[in-house]
Every structure is written in C-alpha cells, then in structure tokens.
Amino acid sequence: MSGTLYGLGVGPGDPELLTLKAARLLAAVPVVAYPAPLQGDSLARTIAAPHLAPGVEEIALRMAFDPERRADEVYDAGAEAIAAHLAAGRDVAVLCEGDPFFFGSFAYLFARLGQRFPVQVVPGIASPMACAAVAGHPLTARDDALVVIPAPRPEAEIEQLLRAAEAAVIMKLGRHLPKVLRVLERLELTGCARYVERAGQPGQALLPLDEAARRGAPYFALILVHKRGKAWI
C-alpha cells in the first residue's frame, strides 16, 4: 500500500500561524520535502522545524530564486525522490509557505504525483489574510468582490482587474512595484492602498507607498486595496 502525499500549508512565516493539523502531521510523517534556495535555509522548513520528528528524512528541492523561470528539472527530480518513498508505503509531507493550493509551489509536485498517489492537502494561512491582519484593515465585507492580481501581469491587465472589483490584493510585487503604483495613481486608488512586506516573517513592515517606492519591494510584498477606503462598512 502506498503512502499519502500531504501538501502541508505552514502559513506565511510566523511559526504560531501553523495549524494544529499541520503540527500533528509534521510530528508523524517519516519524510518531509520542501523548496529551498541553492544555498542556505528553507523558509518553509524553518517554520516547521520545531515540530519535526527526530530522524525524519528530508528532501530539499533546491532551486535558484527566480519566480519568472520554471524549475522543471528540480520538480522532476524531486517528484521522483518523493514517489520512491510513497511507493514504499511511507507518507511524505511537502511543506508549503502559505497555502498549498494558493500560488503554492506544491502545485508543481501535485501535477506530477496527484494521479499516482493518494493526496491530502492541509490548508494554511495565505498571505492576503496575513497581510490584512498586519495592515489592520478588512480585505472584504458584506458583498464585496475581491480580485487577486499577480504583479507580473501586464500593466493594462492589472488596470482592468483593479477596475472590476471593490477590493484587490496585488501580490508578488518585487520589481513590478513601479508599474503597479502607476496604475494605482491613474485610477486614483493610492489613498486606499496599503503596502505590507514579509508578513509574519523577520523584517515584516507596513509602509507608506512612497517609502516602499523609494526602498523597492521584495517578492513577498503585497498591496491591499479597498475602494471604500475608511468608509468600508
């Protein structure tokens, strides 16, 4: 009988924003896998570390950090290493920052293994909710529509998506921040936009847009927009 592949959300970074279910499974599985930089620590592993069983086997999927380039070979090799454990009957938990099915790198492993093995996904706290808590402002209320927009999208598409709903989350800012700020200015939305970087991680910050523009945004930075501004309810 084959093992189960767990897609385990570990939340945005704060080690307390892990679920009880994730903590229980982390202590129980014989094998964990996680994305990691070419050198140094994996954020997902760091969050999970206090809960791992002694002697757990670890598979680090090491890849250069380049969100705009796919790391197919790394996922191919990682999927095969994971498949070997599953085929031998050992459960494997893949650790995922945030939620596994919300822009998670788990999707790449799920695409390779989801048809071959039983899969269970344990949802995690996603970055929009973590950032709204830091910003101290609701994402949505009543019957608001919300759009989630990856900042690498073309400028015209970001504008069109922002026009479509009362509330928006613009993710993965990085080098795309100036483009996003141009759109917000054009739509006169800068007054109801909030910038948060590294929510729940060391270096967490809620910054004025102009200060973020001066300093530049990391990849793990979001802008939250609510068009009703202060009169949001």
Added chain:
Amino acid sequence: MSGTLYGLGVGPGDPELLTLKAARLLAAVPVVAYPAPLQGDSLARTIAAPHLAPGVEEIALRMAFDPERRADEVYDAGAEAIAAHLAAGRDVAVLCEGDPFFFGSFAYLFARLGQRFPVQVVPGIASPMACAAVAGHPLTARDDALVVIPAPRPEAEIEQLLRAAEAAVIMKLGRHLPKVLRVLERLELTGCARYVERAGQPGQALLPLDEAARRGAPYFALILVHKRGKAWI
C-alpha cells in the same frame, strides 16, 4: 490600561484547522465573544471550545441567521458589552469562523471598537483555501488572477467578474445557486467548476453541480472555477 481586542480566526470548522496562535490566546483570554443563532450552539464557539480557559466569561451575539439583513442592534449591544471589559483592562477575543478580515462578522465589531481600543487580528484558514483542499484542485498557480464573488451580487455583475480572471471563487451560494449556474452555463464554465459545501464542518460534501442544483445549496457553499480545467499548470 485597556485590554486588547483580538479578532481570532478559528478556521472553517475542522477543529484541527485552528492555528497554534489562536489556541494559545483562547487559553489565555478572560473573555470571549462570538456570533450565535437565536437558539442553539455557535459554530465558532464549538470550534474553540477545547481550548477555552475554565471560567472564561462568554458573550454570545445572538442573531437570526439572515445574511442579507444587517443586525446592527446586536452588534451595537455586543460592542458595548465588549467595550466594558476592554475599558476594565480585560482582553477580549472575538471568535470568527474562517478569517476575521475576509467576509468576517468581526468587521462589524471592528468598525465600532477599532478606534477606541488596541486591536490584534489573528488570521484564520479561509473557506476558499479549505474548499480547494476538499476539491483536490489548486485555486491558482503561476500568474493566475483570481476573483472572489459573493453570489448575492446581480447576475450581470457575476458574469462580468467571472470573465475578468482565470480563476474564481463564488461564495455564499444558498438560494443564489440557480442564478450562478445560469451564468456558468452561459460562459461554458460548468466543466471546470467544482461545488463544495460545509468544508471542514459536519456534512462536508464535494458534489457534482447538477446534484447540488437538485438538492439546493446551503449558505456555506462555494463554487471554485479554474478556466484551464485539467490542464491547469
């Protein structure tokens, strides 16, 4: 010195989908408040119950379940009861199904108390992520845009929002399900839509759209759409 108002996400229903932070705070606060039906148990309190300190003071905000009617008087009275504890220096945790700032009823208390007292929000697992885990399909990958659409919105607006992005979550279905199904058929999206009700709660179900249409949807039901269907990555 006044107490802190905690907006405490308790997740979608599964008692294990509570965060470690929520569990710690539940055991520490002297007062909890929660929405509840006019008679019977509060779902949020049921999720939190195993963690509550003995002798904790409880404030039930009892209201008729009618998502389309505001319960201003209940929130006014609840806010004053909570304010009295905060003013006396006692921390109060408001228990919220899902995430407090994502369509959470906490917003109504935050609007009344957020300027008067220190507030901390503890994010929780939100229903789209819980439902995606049940459906066994990613919400988003790569640079997908996602729209979150409350089903009470007018039919033409739902159609326009669905057209705007690759992925969608249509929430709060209830009696609006037939309208939503009409839009999905018109846009030829029924083949890439998944229906989930009561994720993480007793009675959780992943149903074919036509079966859901026959049985009728509860309020806590969602449809997840990904336009790339099975070729989602």
